Amino acid sequence: QFPRVCVTAEGLRSGQCCPSLTGLAGDECGSSIGRGQCVSIAADTRRHGPQYPYAGRDDRESEEEYHADEHSREAGICETLDQAKRTVHPDLVICTRRYQEVFGPDGNTPQFENVTIYNYFVWSHYYSVSKTYLGPGQTSFGGVDFSHEGPGFVTWHRFHLLQLERDIQDMLRDPTFALPYWNFAIGGSECDICTDDLLGARSAFDRNSISSNSVFSQWRVICERVDDYDTLGTICNSTETSPIRRNPAGNVARPMVQKLPEPKDVLDCLELNTFDTPPYYSTSSESFRNTIEGYSAPHGTYDPVIRSLHNLAHLFLNGTGGQTHLSPNDPIFVLLHTFTDAVFDEWLRRHQPGQIVYPEENAPIGHNRRFNMVPFWPPVTNAEMFVSAPESLGYSYEVQWPNRPFTLSEIITIAIVSAVLLVVVVGAVVACAMRDRSYRTADALEPLLGETYRRYSEDDRRLAKSQSVV
Numbered sequence: 001q002f003p004r005v006c007v008t009a010e011g012l013r014s015g016q017c018c019p020s021l022t023g024l025a026g027d028e029c030g031s032s033i034g035r036g037q038c039v040s041i042a043a044d045t046r047r048h049g050p051q052y053p054y055a056g057r058d059d060r061e062s063e064e065e066y067h068a069d070e071h072s073r074e075a076g077i078c079e080t081l082d083q084a085k086r087t088v089h090p091d092l093v094i095c096t097r098r099y100q101e102v103f104g105p106d107g108n109t110p111q112f113e114n115v116t117i118y119n120y121f122v123w124s125h126y127y128s129v130s131k132t133y134l135g136p137g138q139t140s141f142g143g144v145d146f147s148h149e150g151p152g153f154v155t156w157h158r159f160h161l162l163q164l165e166r167d168i169q170d171m172l173r174d175p176t177f178a179l180p181y182w183n184f185a186i187g188g189s190e191c192d193i194c195t196d197d198l199l200g201a202r203s204a205f206d207r208n209s210i211s212s213n214s215v216f217s218q219w220r221v222i223c224e225r226v227d228d229y230d231t232l233g234t235i236c237n238s239t240e241t242s243p244i245r246r247n248p249a250g251n252v253a254r255p256m257v258q259k260l261p262e263p264k265d266v267l268d269c270l271e272l273n274t275f276d277t278p279p280y281y282s283t284s285s286e287s288f289r290n291t292i293e294g295y296s297a298p299h300g301t302y303d304p305v306i307r308s309l310h311n312l313a314h315l316f317l318n319g320t321g322g323q324t325h326l327s328p329n330d331p332i333f334v335l336l337h338t339f340t341d342a343v344f345d346e347w348l349r350r351h352q353p354g355q356i357v358y359p360e361e362n363a364p365i366g367h368n369r370r371f372n373m374v375p376f377w378p379p380v381t382n383a384e385m386f387v388s389a390p391e392s393l394g395y396s397y398e399v400q401w402p403n404r405p406f407t408l409s410e411i412i413t414i415a416i417v418s419a420v421l422l423v424v425v426v427g428a429v430v431a432c433a434m435r436d437r438s439y440r441t442a443d444a445l446e447p448l449l450g451e452t453y454r455r456y457s458e459d460d461r462r463l464a465k466s467q468s469v470v
């Protein structure tokens, strides 16, 4: 997570590193070409939530960032991912020790390693979920996860995917490269992309392994030695160990995770109006974030035994892809999360009607606006996703109003607002009419009454007079 050129003892001690990407003097962080700037960053000093009861125990509490932008379609996604697994990251290196020990045993040897583009993607996910080391002999604290079980879940993962997408664009020298997605909400117990031409079929010899006809059977995972990291206070490094394990629908001990989410589950979660709800955790109810993450039932009710949507897709894989510290080692992770991001994007469109204009660099995953390969929503079938779709299928980002039927909650809201408006308008018309009528009646009667009164009083007086004369 550090630019290679910055991991000198001096750079780490001063906390400042602003290299010139163009090689020109005074061009810090490539600012002349719009790649970034060198800026001071103040760490967020607000109190943590109740889920994390420590202060100053974990480097991630005050992570400072170097603010430079870090950065053929002929090859299929599998070849491309495989190339990323084998290509050393051109700019970034990973840190293998906590800050206390980052200068190494001699106090002057920064503890960083080269890492491949794909393994950097795995490492950064591991780093975000790892436990907080509390000292020798003490159990590491695992009660908080910096990228899951909270409001940042969807945005953290969007940034994570964008970083991989951009690294691959740079690797291919193809700025049009876009990550595809796997629509995992297809129900049933079959992983439709687990074939040898896509993400790898099941091995005929071992239910938990990938077929040797797939390039992914050659992949080895990093960050497997989680117990070592937790007891020694080290951080995952770039050492590759065992093959990927995957046994879709094979968790016999947990029948509830033997089936993929249903298409309706996605529609139900898109109906939730509130992005997140207190306590902004994995126990939140009626929260879109907690529902797409998969700790709530698809219509939003929190239930501790339920696993749905994103979580269910992870657990369905039943192996490397189902363990948070390891999951990105299985490349299905990328496609599972691009779909999760597509649902998040659709939720944003539905619940913030109006124009959404993404800055070029923040366009949703897989969607370089100039070179869209597939429409984002409604999802295409997985079979369509992995063939090059014609550009005419491109999706417009000029969203004025959702081009779809209204949802039930929208219909109810519109009906209630219309009924209230109708009552107010009818009430106002009736009130005006009655007031008008009563004015008219009063205007018409008052002179009449006055005259009558006068006439009667005069008559009375005349009558009285004549009577008295008589």
Ligand SMILES: O=C(O)c1cc2cc(O)c(O)cc2[nH]1
Pocket: 148, 307, 311, 312, 314, 315, 321, 322, 323, 324, 325, 327, 328
């Ligand atoms: O148990 C869960 O709900 C669960 C497992 C798992 C694995 C993973 O990589 C995730 O990102 C989330 C997740 N949830």
